[in-house]
Amino acid sequence: MSAYSILEAYLEQPNVWDEMFSAEGIRPPYKNFVSAIENLPPVEMTHKDDLAKKLFMSQGITFTVYNSGEGIEKIFPFDIIPRIIRNEEWKLIEAGIKQRLKVLNVFLKDIYHEQFILKDAIVPADLIFSCPAFLREMMNVNVPFDIYTHIAGVDLIRDSDGSFYVLEDNLRTPSGVSYMLENRSITYRIFPDLLPKNNVLSVKDYPDLLFKNLINIGRQNTHDPTVVLLSPGIYNSAYFEHSTLARLMGIELVEGRDLVVDNHKVYMKTTKGLQKVDVIYRRVDDEFIDPLVFRPDSMLGVPGLYWAYRKGNVAIVNAMGNGVADDKAIYSYVPDMIRYYLNEEPILKNVPTYQLANQEEREFVFANMERMVIKKTNESGGYGMLIGSAATQKEMDTFKEDILKDPRSFIGQPIISLSSTPCYINGFLQPRRVDLRPFALYGPDGIDIVPGGLTRVALKEGSLVVNSSQGGGSKDTWVLA
Numbered sequence: 001m002s003a004y005s006i007l008e009a010y011l012e013q014p015n016v017w018d019e020m021f022s023a024e025g026i027r028p029p030y031k032n033f034v035s036a037i038e039n040l041p042p043v044e045m046t047h048k049d050d051l052a053k054k055l056f057m058s059q060g061i062t063f064t065v066y067n068s069g070e071g072i073e074k075i076f077p078f079d080i081i082p083r084i085i086r087n088e089e090w091k092l093i094e095a096g097i098k099q100r101l102k103v104l105n106v107f108l109k110d111i112y113h114e115q116f117i118l119k120d121a122i123v124p125a126d127l128i129f130s131c132p133a134f135l136r137e138m139m140n141v142n143v144p145f146d147i148y149t150h151i152a153g154v155d156l157i158r159d160s161d162g163s164f165y166v167l168e169d170n171l172r173t174p175s176g177v178s179y180m181l182e183n184r185s186i187t188y189r190i191f192p193d194l195l196p197k198n199n200v201l202s203v204k205d206y207p208d209l210l211f212k213n214l215i216n217i218g219r220q221n222t223h224d225p226t227v228v229l230l231s232p233g234i235y236n237s238a239y240f241e242h243s244t245l246a247r248l249m250g251i252e253l254v255e256g257r258d259l260v261v262d263n264h265k266v267y268m269k270t271t272k273g274l275q276k277v278d279v280i281y282r283r284v285d286d287e288f289i290d291p292l293v294f295r296p297d298s299m300l301g302v303p304g305l306y307w308a309y310r311k312g313n314v315a316i317v318n319a320m321g322n323g324v325a326d327d328k329a330i331y332s333y334v335p336d337m338i339r340y341y342l343n344e345e346p347i348l349k350n351v352p353t354y355q356l357a358n359q360e361e362r363e364f365v366f367a368n369m370e371r372m373v374i375k376k377t378n379e380s381g382g383y384g385m386l387i388g389s390a391a392t393q394k395e396m397d398t399f400k401e402d403i404l405k406d407p408r409s410f411i412g413q414p415i416i417s418l419s420s421t422p423c424y425i426n427g428f429l430q431p432r433r434v435d436l437r438p439f440a441l442y443g444p445d446g447i448d449i450v451p452g453g454l455t456r457v458a459l460k461e462g463s464l465v466v467n468s469s470q471g472g473g474s475k476d477t478w479v480l481a
Contacts, residue, residue, distance in 0.1 A: 005038050006045065009428035017162045017419040018431060019083060029084040029480055032198050036191075042427045045080075048190040049424055052080050055186050061179070061240060076179060077473025079423040080190055083434060083455040084198075090451055090479045093164060093438060096348030097154050098447045099338060101440050104169060104325045106341045108148040112138045112321065122340045123333045130408050131330065132378055133172075133323025135286060137293060141310050144217050145444045148319040151210070153177070153454075156348070156436045158419035165349045165416065167435060168331060171322040173283050176454040176474075177206060177439050178241035181248075183476040184452070199481040201451035206439065207248035209450070210281075213443030214249075217315045218278040225278035228252045228268060230259070232284050232300045242283050256284070261304030266314045279315045280305075286320045328377040328411050329355060354412040356403050365412035369396050372412045374403070387464060389415055418464055421475070423457060433458045435466050436477065451479035 010021070020030045037045065053075070061076050085093075110117050111128055118125040128134055153174030155167040184203050188195060211227070218225025231242040233255050246253035252268065259277065260267050267274035282289065288298040290306040308314045324330065332353035335346045354361040354372075365372050369388045376384030386399045403410045420431035438453035455477045456466035466472040 006040070006042075006424075006427075006429050007034070007038055009426075009430060010422065011431060013420060013431055015160045016417050016431070016433075017158050017160050019158075019419055019421045019434075020429075029086050033082070033084065033194060036194055036197075045424060046427065049080050052078050052186050052190055055189060056182075059182070061182050077459055078183060078186065079432075079457055079459070079473055079475040080187070081422050081424050081429065082187060082476040082478045083421045083436070084478045084480065085452075087480050089164075092347065093156065093436075094449050094451075096164070096166075096346070097152075097438060097440050097449055099342070099344065099347050100154065100166065100169065100334065101149060101152050101442055101447055103334070103338050103341050104152075104171060105146070105148050105442065107337050108319070108322060108325050109143075109146050110341075111324065113140060117337065117340060120340070122336050123330065127329055127333075127408075128324060131324045131327045133286070133321070133327060135321035135324075137306065138319070138321035142312070143319045144220050144312075144315045147217075147442050147444070148322055149325070150213060150217070150317045150319075150442050152440045152442070153437045154440065156438070157351075157416055160417045162419070163349065165351050166334075167351060167416075168328060169326040169334070170437070171326045172318060173285065174437075174439070175238040175241055175283075176437055176456075178238075178244040179474050180439065180450075180452060180454045180477070181206065181244070183454075183474060187476040195478075198478065200478045201481050203450045203452045206441075206450045207245060209441050209443075209448045210245070211249040211251070213441055213445075213448075214251075214279050214281055214317060216444045217317065220315070221312070222278055226268070226275060227279040227281065228254045228259075228277055230254055230256070230280050230282040230284055230302075232288070236283070238283065245281075251281075256299065256301045259302045259305070261302060261308050264304070264308045264311045264313055266302070266305065266308050277314060279317065281317045286323065289316075289320065323378070328353075328375055329357075329408065332411070351413050351416060356410040356412055357407040361412070362403065362407060366400060369400075371415055373415055374399055374410055374412050377409050377411055385465075387415065390464075415464070418458075418466075421455070421457070423459065423475070425459075430461075432461070433464055433466065434475075452477040 026034055056075050117123050149171040153170040156164050157167045158164055214227045229246040258269055266277040268277050284300050287294045289301040291298040291301055292303045293306040309316050335350055338344055338346045354365050356362045372388045374386040418433040421434050422429040423432045434455050434457045436453050436455050438449055441448045455475045457473050457475055458466045459473045
């Protein structure tokens with residue numbers, strides 16, 4: 001390091017896998033990048049950081065926190081230092097996600113049809129039938145090409161030994177891909193020469209791959225299908241993403257009021273009259289999608305959409321009822337599903353998970369609560385969660401009371417020491433904890449995963465919570481060729 005170096009404030013963290021530093025120094029994937037920036041004047045790095053913030057603000061790259069009391073939209077925090085992944089590591093991640101997505105689709109088809117996995121007692125039947133996301137309305141519904149999860153965002157973390165673990169599967173309406181695309185676009189603006197010099201694989205094909213899959217699904221019924229993106233509207237936390245993806249794919253962005261069902265077919269209202277819709281990429285949750293079948297007070301869905309779907313007159317991406325496969329209580333059975341359906345060993349590990357409906361496991365978690373993360377099985381965004389090492393005794397006691405009232409709705413996991421990557425903070429690089437959400441697309445031609453994903457970062461020092469709603473941000477993810 002030179003006399004002034006951007007690295008001089010970088011702190012070693014015991015028992016944490018640092019993605020940039022090892023005992024021998026800077027890891028090989030980061031060497032080219034660090035050599036390009038470590039002696040840049042502080043004013044130049046700060047200028048790049050300020051430029052990134054201005055670009056995010058001018059382009060309206062926002063997210064919504066409903067319970068913050070600070071207004072609706074916030075600029076999405078972005079760290080200018082990329083997270084860099086070796087190609088060999090990426091190949092392992094890619095193979096593991098493809099295996100997992102394949103088996104979860106088979107599982108969804110099974111539980112909504114023959115239920116072999118329940119009859120063979122691999123997964124407890126009461127766990128399925130008590131899941132709020134299990135939709136009896138999807139029983140014996142044939143979905144196009146037997147694909148339930150066309151779009152998945154699988155959250156990965158890295159433990160202190162460098163091993164990747166799957167933290168959770170997001171199979172309903174996963175968000176974040178627009179931030180992956182915008183992060184790369186902004187990195188090109190602030191480090192225009194470093195991406196080609198480091199042979200970074202591109203992520204820009206994602207909208208084209210998604211559109212190709214949507215069109216191919218629609219071609220089951222017509223040679224020239226009409227595809228739309230159904231959004232809850234401008235007040236949804238991911239509306240920026242909805243509008244971005246619709247624009248990049250060249251399809252119409254619609255709300256429930258823009259669609260109508262007639263004779264079990266779906267039509268879009270246009271200035272030229274009604275136009276038949278063949279594929280709906282929906283970002284509306286199951287319970288709001290059709291007020292005649294699910295929540296009667298929903299203003300977001302389309303009356304009659306469920307029966308149009310059930311009769312095969314429209315494809316809905318992702319399928320309804322997927323939430324049963326990413327319920328955090330059912331997550332612990334995914335390795336067993338892989339062995340049962342595929343006769344293979346899991347490529348990616350699960351985090352050890354304790355079912356709090358099981359008395360013995362519940363007592364163990366209660367006795368070791370300060371070393372546990374407690375999660376609600378159907379919450380997301382960092383809500384409904386307690387990290388024992390950062391909780392007060394009162395908070396732990398409150399959680400215990402809630403668990404005893406409804407143990408099925410909670411799981412316990414040991415606190416995983418998330419890996420850290422460098423972030424540009426106050427003029428220097430400082431380590432902050434991260435996870436990774438790659439995005440997988442499952443279409444009639446197979447599974448595609450763009451090389452990278454959304455790296456979410458806990459920007460608060462010492463924090464393990466990466467969710468944007470809880471003070472986290474994101475950074476560009478480089479997969480080297």
